[in-house]
Amino acid sequence: MLPPSPAGIPPGNPCVSCGACCTTFRVSFYWAEAEVHGIPDELVIPITPVYACMAGTSQPEPRCVALEGEVGRSVRCTLYERRPGPCRELEPGDEKCLRARARHGVDSLTLVPNVSPPGNVLAPGVPPDDEGLRVA
């Protein structure tokens, strides 16, 4: 039996009912990462000669093209296994996560041991800043 979740905290992976970081930050990375992870060219936008970002995340209202679903309700990363480094580094409950959730009005997240999934985001089903997702 799963342990009860603290009040207000979704059971399991909170990312699958969030997606706020995928729709808040510019998800940028060293361009060669796209090739390393096998991210399709059409999902990557060059920013500089050495940096690229996930398509959709460099616009004024960011939304990664790989994100499916409704933010704050039900989402999934269609690129989960091939997502770039920033998406792997951002952790549920960290500063960027909480900032993104606040921006989208997703309830505050309090993480407790064994509720937090490993790594970040929208697991089998998603998120991302450099140094984690980079804020544009």
Ligand code: SF4
């Ligand atoms: S890391 Fe935080 S902001 Fe990103 S999807 Fe998960 S809970 Fe939401």
Ligand code: SF4
């Ligand atoms: S986790 Fe997936 S949907 Fe979210 S920003 Fe990264 S690639 Fe895009």
